[in-house]
Amino acid sequence: MSDALNTSWFDPARVNLLVGLAVFIAFLILNIKRAKGGSNMFIRPLAGLKAVDEAIGRATEMGRPVLYLPGLGDMSEAGTLASIAILGRVARRTAEMGCDLDVPGYDPVATTIMDGAARQAYTEAGRRDAYRPGTVHYVTTQQFAYVAAVSGFMLRERPAANIFMGSFYAESLFLAETGNLTGAIQIAGCDQVTQLPFFVCACDYTLLGEELFAAGAFLGQEPVQLATVAAQDWAKALAAAMVVVSLLASAMGHPELGLLLQTR
């Protein structure tokens, strides 16, 4: 049956995805209930996130700005959403410490939203008057033009701390190496697997993969946010167990479980 004439109300090939989503939501609800019930939600300390305070403190002492790069993703990407959550925390810290913050934006929609998040963070820190219009500013939606603009800022203004959080692509090493040249302390978190090695080589601290998505919860330490990280861990444990079981089953001549896990 062609797509144009498709009149079915459910795609049976995607039932495994629906079950997986339902299980994840169940984990989420369970952990939020645990969090609201007073359970201690522990997240192991992440060196990169503990270093954020140190980096902002260093920038304050040196009288130089903090450069926050939210990545080259748009609002449809989870990396950008995670970056906005982290920006709120970072902006609050810079407001409390009286340090300048600069956030060059790549996507115009994300830039507008980040501006609102940063303003709100300054308001919550009681430093609304310290928020400088133009702290979050749109640069360009051309990849290497953005890189050129940000590199120029790094070399002219010499920020004391560079924080890269979001979706980065070919420009990741360019930005990290330029920041390295200026002697800035650099903290990176990226959801692109292919770019992580470049950040690991060129930055002082790197958040690997899912740590980017846990960062917002770690910095805020709010129980409900920590509960979502716990749900994420439960889902990962379940996924790992299913991979191992299906591997063993396939090795023993029963590939059905592995076929069940295939997606379309």
Add this chain to the structure above:
Amino acid sequence: MRNGPLVITFLVATSLVAMFFIPHHKVQEGQSVLLNWANVVYAFALILGSLTLWVSHQKKVLARAEGWPYSVVTLAALSFVTVAGTVQGVEEGTLVNRYYNMVNSPLASTMFALLAFFIASAAFRAFRARNAEATLLLGTAIVMMIGRVSVGEFLWSGFPPVTEWLLDVPNLAAKRAIALGIGLGAISTALKIILGIDRTYLGRS
């Protein structure tokens, strides 16, 4: 009123998730309409972003701030592309198209080409035998670099297969493990937004 945006986010997001599982042609048409609306929102945000860009660079020029000549170039390029694109369009042979092919593309390619030198400097700094893990990284990098060039096979026929094994087994295993975590993290982040647990995108904590 304060919860209006949260309700809209929840309804639109759950609709899009549901549409993923419903192949009915009317539902898929509705999904296309919603995604086209996103393009319209993007276009307006682009106008807002361009205006912000204009204002910030104009201030630098009027105040003769450091680097103000570069702001003049930025404003000139922004004006030219906007006016020429509006008057002539952006098809083949128009001023904007020629500007893109003769100026923008070569500049972007130049920047991309610089990446090779940055890779060399990062490798020189990172591949040092400081400890066991760093030594392992250094050894693997040497094998990979030799195995990827023709002289590697000339020196020893085993270099290419070893290189391929390194890429296909340990490297791929690590990539998939990280990708699994990223996928689950992305789902968690999306659910936090949909369910209103994370409201930073609205300018609220």
